[in-house]
Amino acid sequence: MGSSATDLELPPADSPSLVLAKATEAERLRTWSKTHPLWGPALSREDYLAREAYLTTVPLAKDGGITHWILTDARAPPDARPIYSSCESLRKPALAAYRVKKQGEGGGEAVKVEDGLAHGVGSVFTDEKYRGRGYAGRMMQEMGRALRTWQAGTRAGASGPHGCGCGSGNGGVVAVSDGKEEEEEEEEAPEGTRCLFSILYSDIGKKFYASRGWAPFASTHLSFPPAAAAAATAKDNAAADSQAAAATNGSSSNGTTELRARPIGYHELAELCAVDERQLRASLARRAARRGSGKTTHVALVPNLDQMLWHLMREDFVTKHVFGRTPAVRGAVYGAPGRRLWAVWTRGYYGGLERVEGNTLHVLRFAVEGWREEGGDPAIDDDDDDDDDHDHESCRGEGGDYEYLAAGMRAIVRLAQAEAAEWRSADVQMWNPPPALRRAVDLAGLEHEVVERDKDSIASLMWYGKQGRTEELDWVLNEKYGWC
Ligand SMILES: CC(C)(COP(=O)(O)OP(=O)(O)OC[C@H]1O[C@@H](n2cnc3c(N)ncnc32)[C@H](O)[C@@H]1OP(=O)(O)O)[C@@H](O)C(=O)NCCC(=O)NCCS
Numbered sequence: 390m391g392s393s394a395t396d397l398e399l400p401p402a403d404s405p406s407l408v409l410a411k412a413t414e415a416e417r418l419r420t421w422s423k424t425h426p427l428w429g430p431a432l433s434r435e436d437y438l439a440r441e442a443y444l445t446t447v448p449l450a451k452d453g454g455i456t457h458w459i460l461t462d463a464r465a466p467p468d469a470r471p472i473y474s475s476c477e478s479l480r481k482p483a484l485a486a487y488r489v490k491k492q493g494e495g496g497g498e499a500v501k502v503e504d505g506l507a508h509g510v511g512s513v514f515t516d517e518k519y520r521g522r523g524y525a526g527r528m529m530q531e532m533g534r535a536l537r538t539w540q541a542g543t544r545a546g547a548s549g550p551h552g553c554g555c556g557s558g559n560g561g562v563v564a565v566s567d568g569k570e571e572e573e574e575e576e577e578a579p580e581g582t583r584c585l586f587s588i589l590y591s592d593i594g595k596k597f598y599a600s601r602g603w604a605p606f607a608s609t610h611l612s613f614p615p616a617a618a619a620a621a622t623a624k625d626n627a628a629a630d631s632q633a634a635a636a637t638n639g640s641s642s643n644g645t646t647e648l649r650a651r652p653i654g655y656h657e658l659a660e661l662c663a664v665d666e667r668q669l670r671a672s673l674a675r676r677a678a679r680r681g682s683g684k685t686t687h688v689a690l691v692p693n694l695d696q697m698l699w700h701l702m703r704e705d706f707v708t709k710h711v712f713g714r715t716p717a718v719r720g721a722v723y724g725a726p727g728r729r730l731w732a733v734w735t736r737g738y739y740g741g742l743e744r745v746e747g748n749t750l751h752v753l754r755f756a757v758e759g760w761r762e763e764g765g766d767p768a769i770d771d772d773d774d775d776d777d778d779h780d781h782e783s784c785r786g787e788g789g790d791y792e793y794l795a796a797g798m799r800a801i802v803r804l805a806q807a808e809a810a811e812w813r814s815a816d817v818q819m820w821n822p823p824p825a826l827r828r829a830v831d832l833a834g835l836e837h838e839v840v841e842r843d844k845d846s847i848a849s850l851m852w853y854g855k856q857g858r859t860e861e862l863d864w865v866l867n868e869k870y871g872w873c
Pocket residue numbers: 427474512513514515516519520521522523524525526527590591592593594596597600
């Protein structure tokens with residue numbers, strides 16, 4: 390069934406007949422067929438369609454977590470209506486930390502860490518024949534408004550009465566408006582289930598989405614070259630028992646024993662993610678409480694197991710089809726429990742086997758466990774110089790924290806570089822590492838480039854909460870695991 394756009398005059402972008410609607414299965418297929426050359430060149434058309442369908446069944450996306458949206462004409466019936474523009478939203482667990490007035494006598498302020506939802510918007514696309522008419526702009530204007538309440542009342546990762554967002558019975562039309570701002574008092578969802586914010590990663594620069602409410606945030610990454618030469622060493626190291634490694638690897642200048650990085654497999658992720666989430670919650674509370682935080686709201690996507698599995702299962706599908714096998718090494722961990730550093734990573738293929746430049750090994754999350762609490766968390770906090778009471782000299786000396794960080798960073802990045810070489814990736818990327826980790830990379834003497842992106846993957850966020858404005862937010866852990 391083809392588009393019936395020719396039967397209808399192409400409406401202007403501000404036409405009241407344009408609506409945001411949930412795509413039917415056939416409409417999803419139509420969209421995916423169009424986006425395949427752009428986003429699936431490493432896969433055959435058939436495999437790309439299968440991947441997109443499979444991506445509705447994985448953690449985060451399953452049980453209605455993913456929604457496929459189209460901008461269409463309300464006058465035409467589902468499956469026979471034009472698709473002027475399309476995109477997806479993926480529901481994710483999120484947190485926001487801010488100060489609240491204390492109840493009762495005495496007054497003062499307390500810190501609150503609120504659970505909620507965020508939506509990641511991706512795959513924004515307009516068919517070539519409809520481009521330049523303002524359709525994507527209109528769709529995003531509608532999306533910004535719709536996502537504020539979309540699936541509010543549900544929890545990310547859980548199905549529920551609202552969870553699938555289905556059952557509208559009107560062609561899946563979700564929002565109808567004439568494009569003008571409407572101020573309506575919505576009934577608020579129970580706490581813990583509100584939509585806190587939406588995010589997207591713009592590949593068309595900062596302007597287009599910023600003018601529709603998604604402000605650009607830090608979009609820097611470190612790029613490490615793949616290291617075929619280091620592959621054998623890193624593999625050997627990885628296979629070695631960590632205790633034996635500690636005994637044979639020698640010592641650094643301050644007496645800190647250098648350990649080796651060990652590969653992370655699927656089975657280790659649940660525990661690591663739980664530690665990471667616990668530390669993030671503590672860090673958010675600390676940030677909101679600290680001097681100078683004032684009215685700043687601190688937000689983050691929860692780096693839980695589901696967030697990682699969404700990437701890893703996507704990666705499994707692609708590597709199975711490109712290489713005929715799936716990788717065993719999904720990251721690397723360094724050090725003993727209580728003082729571990731780890732990275733979880735995923736391989737992304739836009740170039741396939743032919744064009745290695747399109748392929749990247751992305752560090753989804755780089756975490757550090759058990760850093761001295763009062764000093765902040767080097768893998769989370771953006772500014773480790775803001776605590777007047779913190780003595781960085783002792784931090785460097787006693788226990789050699791920075792040397793330890795540097796040694797861990799070196800071991801982990803080397804393993805990542807070896808994996809990148811083995812899996813035909815052009816580089817290893819680490820998004821927005823905080824200053825302490827940047828320092829660790831320098832101290833480790835790792836060859837790298839600092840890339841400030843101004844066109845691709847611009848991390849952008851629209852805030853729906855009452856505390857503060859989008860531009861004033863502190864986006865904590867603005868790392869690759871948030872991408873979709
Ligand atoms: C980007 C895209 C969705 C725009 O769709 P559209 O319906 O033509 O968009 P509109 O007519 O509403 O607006 C065009 C806007 O996109 C901008 N734009 C389009 N392609 C762009 C590009 N490659 N780089 C920068 N801006 C671009 C235009 O400058 C214009 O901006 P303005 O409204 O601020 O003036 C469409 O070109 C497309 O599908 N491209 C391929 C997929 C893609 O890149 N998607 C975006 C992923 S973040």
